[in-house]
Amino acid sequence: MVNNGNFSVGLKRYLVTRGITMFGVLMITLLLTISLVGSNMDTILKQGVIYQVRAEITENTSIVQGFNDPDEFEKFVQQKIDERIETLGLDTPWYSPQRLGYTMYKILILDFGNATFLTSDSGSSNVGEIIFEKMPKTVLLFTTATIIISIIGILLGAASSNKIGSKLDRITSTFAVISSSFPVWWIGMLMIFVFAFVYQIFPARATPTIEPDDPGYIAALLYHMALPVITIVLIGFGAWAYLVRNFMVGIMQEDFITAKKTIGIGKKKIVYSHALRNAAPPIVTILALSLSGSLGGAIITEAVFDWPGMGRLYFEAISVMDLPVIIGSTYILTVLFLVSIFIADLLYGYFDPRVRTSN
């Protein structure tokens, strides 16, 4: 299927343009984030400096005793504060080219500085450490859910495309439309209500109470993960099955399938082996895209289930206005988002001959 001669030229060009666009997006995202929170950040940083300088001076009793006039003392303090602000470069506003460039450079090399309020589980307030502690949990939750959704979706979709208009097909389509109209987080609230309080099967809060170094931690984590995973799967698999079904229906009308039918190959074999294989490219592409899409939704879903991932971190950072964490998580979320879009593009370009050969 892959013709290497054409492949390299068209796809390379395609990937280079995509890559450049992605980098542009990353830069724009950074710039936007910084400009949205920049003025707030300046105020907070300056207040921090004022507080720090005052504390340093008042702790040092010899300086305080050297002044008799409170006005003079105030002047001295103010002068010290101004000096400190100048040495830290805070006298120029956040949008001055040097500071903007410096901030962006720092973020690009993943140096997000220290969080104002939040800390990691191990007590560190380094934003990078906090984020990289939370990220695996988000990835774990959403990849698990996406894998389960796609397996159920592909099987169900293929089965209903096998018998168009059957009861199974109609139920799948109806379920797809209805389930995708409900907000995941609302279903989450209901699930918590029913399965954590009415029937006490699962824990209501998805954060395990055991310490991470405990040997039972993984088991506890999986047990706490069950309710969010079930919820995400419940809302997601219908739409997936419907999508797969539609691809399959399209392919089943292609000439080569008709030819196979006339040869006398069994319908079941055609559906599950020939047609499904041909439907794979768009399905895989959309899989990558849906994974990236669910990352954005993670903020609300994790807030509902109290799942200790990036989404909840983001939500907490927003509620206490912890700016370094907000900037850091937005950046990392964007990178994750772009990486999965890029993978989707790559797959799409690889599978779609029109992209490969265009110039």
Add this chain to the structure above:
Amino acid sequence: MSSVSTQEIKKEFLKSKLGLTGIFILSGLILVSIITISVIPASTFQEWNNPEKWISYPKTSVPSWVNFLSSDKIPEHKIINAEIFQSQENGISLISQQFGVSFEYDDFPSDFIFEMKTKYTDSHLVQIKVIRPDGITLELLSTSLPYSDKETVHNQRYFSTDSMIKKNLNAYRDKFDFDFTVGTTEIIFSELYKNKIQKGNYIFIVDSYGIEKPVEILESKMILGGKAYGLMGTDELRRDLAIGLLWGTPLALFIGISVSIGSVVVGLIYGVYSGYKGKKTDEAMMRFNDVIYALPALPFLIILAVTISNSIFLMIGFLMIFSWVGIAKVSRSMSLQIKTRQYVEAAKIMGQKDSKIIFRHILPQLLPYAFASIAISVPAAITTEAGLSFLGLGDPSFPTWGQILHDANTYGAAAQGFWWWIVPPGILIAITGLAFVFIGNALDAIVNPKLKR
């Protein structure tokens, strides 16, 4: 892209069961909105977040229709108005307010409050008593209004939890065969032989005695606290959920429809122009489109809401920023096809202006697609706004369904089993979304005959 006339669309649409269901639900929602806007005064909903307004409502009570479903009747929260009788004897005037209630529930009321606004001079004696269904009269309270030589208007509240009432009830101790360790309402509404609810008609009487001048009652009501109230119950902050849910309907429709119309119009014009112009303009416009497409929408919406403003109108604008992109892509490819058609080329040769060609010849061709997209993109707008509100970033002056759910989550409604606080808002969000999905899918099937299978 096939050109379908409006007539054909109408005919096809009327044949689609799904589409008609959608229209049916939507008209229901619109009807609810119209009734809400015209019947429920806007002030009630503007004061949604003002606790003062809701003080006489019960806390987290179930919808009153629950009583139809269960055999145990939960006491309803009642606000009772008085019948006023006036008499004069030996220079003493008596204003008697009678609050009658037929109490047929299987549990004690949680409390009662008399609220009255009176105008008087001098001092006045107030006596509160109750006549029970078994004919026994209980004197509950005997107090006086603060003395004043001038005419004054006085607001007064008498609570069932008043220690004086408890003290006065102790006088009837020998009549009852149980310990008086229970609350006042559980004595007043109890059978004599056992601490069990006594059903029947209770009459609460508030007598105001005055010498010479009678007291003038300006406002008065008795609130009999129960655990069931109204159509949809109340929340932890005593708010009547029916009002919040009803007002949420026009708001959700407004948000959903304005975001989708705005983004479809922008996307359509952007895409058509880009496709029509072609070459470098197209390239540049599509790159910009790619950039917006790759921005993670939710984190940005959150930052925008936090840093700029969470006003509902700005929020609609923010939502538009992220939702025109897909439509621009599709309409670009459609316009690429249409611009090669002969009549468009002919118009070009005749020297018509670009803007005229776009608005006269290309855009009308895309209208059916535009209508389908408007319908399809409404649910996403509603759920995204609900999601933001759920995170607590909604506009507090316009309470939406998402905000009701936010409050439910904050007060741990799931943990305490307040199902009536969680279930209805979500169902309403879903139903509104479904109506548009149905209409959109039906339109889409007509506009893109390829999908009709």
